[in-house]
Amino acid sequence: MDHLSAGRATVAVGVGDPKDRGVAAFGEQTDLKTRAAMLDEGLDLLVGLLGGDRVTHQGAHYRADGVTLRPAPVQAPRVPVWVGGSTQAKAVLRRAARADGIVPYKLTDTDEWADLTPDEVHDLVAALPATRADGEPFDVAVGGRRRRPDERAERAYLAELAAAGATWWLEFIKAGDPESMRAAVARGPLR
Template sequence: MTTRRGLFVAPFDALADPRVVGDLAAEAEAVGWDGFFVWDHLLYGDRVAAIADPWTCCAAIAMRTERLLLGPMVTPLPRRRPQVLARQAASLAVLSGGRFVLGLGLGDDWVGEFSAFGDEPDPRVRGRMLDEGLAVLTGLLGGGTVDHEGEHQVARGVRFRPAPRVPVWLAGRHGNRAPLRRAASYDGFFVIGLDGPADLDTVTADLAAHEPGPGFDVVVDLQPDQDPGAWVDRGASWVLTRIGPYDLDLDDVRRIVRAGPGPA
């Protein structure tokens, strides 16, 4: 298995400028990184002051690169309108020439990111919203006619064009069964909160029980000083290097980016 290496970048504070993110992505591509993924948050507590819009950042990355995969990692679908998100995702897939990956998840209200704006704070309700949103979103991205009348989402006999191929990765914390089970029906699982490489054995065994499709991606993220080798050996198809969230210094970030991914 070929393992790809990417950057998992919080567009916060010193990086809260899509032009800076685009510059970093161009440098990342030049030194051999395979992907550049940006966090999607509206709030991140008192230690983060400025935050850039990840969708604008994705557009900047798409325009400044030719090879890198890119996307939000991850956007909380329960706070989005899936039909609007489908239009955005399709446009970014076209803009990037098919390099866009849509990372989705439940979201977390730990700093009031949902409740501060009147969005749904209950994670169980957000789980149902996520499943309904996925049905509408993937149906629209698939190009077929979508008829859905649900508790949270409605789509009445609608069909979208263009309908480019957009891989969907679902995120979830290690040990939570529902996100893993949900992810197995899509294109990848971004597993958060692993204590060590051995945890991937459990993840891959549990995924195998749900029979994910060919080319399914298992994605992990590490700190810049962590050795990716052991994670590659355990079956990760993507190993991302985390940049952020706190005390970001642009010169330090550039050093991480320019050092390249190293051997996989």
């Protein structure tokens, strides 16, 4: 994907939702602690592989014997890795500090969506190290819902998030009618 997108790909990882029926249906681990341990072990392995490094790893969940992904990535030092997760789980900050960015959300214990406030984004950014390992600032990708119908209100909210340290806004486009989905993509980002 890095080559097909001319260096615009990003990989997002997370523990996942163990309540997702697809997890168990495909024989994946459903125990949250085990999934977290797998993510912790796999994160360093993934970062090394996406950087084009030769990786040797013997762990509790994964093994790699001198593996190198080819072709080498377009992006340097590697394809960026963002860690997604609930801001209620402190581990998401620890994991994000080992990667390039964070895709935070909140309220994992309800079915309701709640936007992060600019103050919450500010606090999140303050909790991350000043820079990631390559000296660049962390990406903070906020969003995950449909765009508000009032574009002025949406622009004002996004400006507040950016001032608080957010670097990306992710808009949710519900799977469904292909024409509706294409229209949402063609509308493009708010500028």
